[in-house]
Amino acid sequence: IGGPENLPILTDHLDSFDSPAKEELRRKPHLVILGSGWGSVGLLGNLDKNDYDVTVISPINYFLFTPMLPSAAVGTLELKSLMESIRHIVRRVNGHYLEASAEKILFSEKLIKVKVPGTDQRFYVPYDKLVIAVGSTSNTHGVKGLQYSNQLKTAEDAVEIRRKIVTNLEKACLPTTSDEERKKLLSFVICGAGPTGVEVAAEIFDLLNEDLTRSFPKILRQEISIHIIQSRSHILNTYDKAISEYAMKRFEHDQIDLLTNSRVREILPNQVIFDQKTASGEIETKSVPFGLCLWSTGVAQNPLAQQVVKDLAGSQKNKRAIETDAQLRVIGAPLGDVYAIGDCATVRTELAEHCSDYVRKYIIGSQSHKFIRSHHIITDDDIKHVDLTYNELKQLCTQISQMNPLAAEALSLVEELVPKYDPEGRKKLNFDQVKLLMKEVDSKVTSLPATAQRANQQGKYMGKKLSKLRKSSTTLSINDIVDGDIDNAIARPFKYRHLGSLAYIGNSAVFDFAPGYSFVGDIIAVYLWRSIYFAQSVSFRTRVLLFMDWLNRGIFGRDILT
Ligand code: FAD
Ligand code: MG
Ligand code: MG
Ligand code: MG
Ligand code: MG
Known part of the structure; x- marks a missing residue:
């Protein structure tokens, strides 16, 4: 059948008649899931069998256990332990898989335009329910010469890094290699000190210290250097302060060169040029040569997510991710058709929209404020004429964060933005300025971490909710549904539970537990860290493989050098 632009529309899959169970499913609603990463796999594991005719579309046919990717890049783990075939995962729900990329969504026709990678071939896939979980891409910050650096997002990236480390070590041992050249080959530069950069640095450090001298000339050890270039003053700055400081101390002790307050300007074939802000505030341009340069400076928007935001421009207001409501429905798409989860999505914070309510409730309504004495009923006019001092603004943010944990991260930006909205330096903002400020916060910040x-x-x-939705016709009566909102009738809004982040820094892991708790440890931490990942592994197969890898490493050293 011909779709728009005369492209074919998919009706049946090649395997639609493979079994009676699959044939039966053809009559069920079509659920299409874009992506084969964390979001999608979480969904697939929680969907009841046979509720939907499921199709997963992703250019990558495996799920990748990303938290352990830094270890695989330096050979602590075998890559295959971190990969799980998506076909294997889809099989549980009798679903289908197509190795392709979604390019555009036609919301009113309920069609997805899909491209076959490496070709110009395109086709349409129809859906009844669609979940977008396409993740994010690396942030380039517009820096030139990124082609000379390595990234770490996919399994191929890890293979490439591993190969480069070995090649450089071998080259360093050749009699034709000069001292200077050897130093360069053994210089590792890491741009970006978030968890990925920090973990790779730590893994490289461990590799070179623990295993290198077993097989390579001892002299190499003195010539190796590890540099981390970071734009802020601290590394791991999204973590608890104690953790960030522990990591810094640890790295200093390990003689890892931390270049903070530094911004990469350009990457040349074998050196990084960067601007460093000195203590006195001047900017010095410096360079550091490298044999391997890792680029890991945060995430940017995936092209499909960008397209979706563009197509729904009237409703979508965030510049970094697809906005959803608290039920994870894409704002602007027909209600209940399309959902977005994971790195590509953000739950709208709506600070600007609720700004006057917030001011009414937390500032004017508070006993200390002057308005309470002169008025009993607070009118909209009162709110328009309110002036908030910096302190009151801070108080407002604290109150909102307590009420709406989703907004907490967003609000941490307020302090940075205040000067922009107070150009005259009055040290206070009027209501309109506060509202504009909140609007900018809404548009700039994703309300949940990209983890x-x-x-x-x-x-x-989503998996649980989609299954509930299928059963809702028997469990819900018309009276339960307010304003045609079935999602609200059957499920609570999504609530994020912060279980703590983990980062590995050289034979110890740093944990970031719920705010107020932090735990910095040594060898026990490593085991805790490992067992947490263990518990998170998707299948028994990966669990066994991971275990074998750790065992192997303990006994034989890393694979990279053997
Ligand atoms: P992803 O898991 O990235 O999956 C996106 C999927 O969409 C991929 O399969 C991709 O191929 C596919 N896709 C892309 N474009 C399209 C398209 N147009 N059409 C169809 N499919 C498409 N998080 C932690 O919590 N802890 C950690 O320790 C940690 N360590 C990390 C280490 C590394 C090296 C990296 C790279 C990430 C790490 N993360 C960690 C972050 C974590 O991996 C991401 O937050 C997570 O993968 C997001 O899940 P997702 O489903 O949104 O996207
Ligand atoms: Mg995903
Ligand atoms: Mg993933
Ligand atoms: Mg990690
Ligand atoms: Mg996603």
């Missing part, structure tokens, strides 16, 4: 944990929780939530 596997979050994507997985949202996936689970």
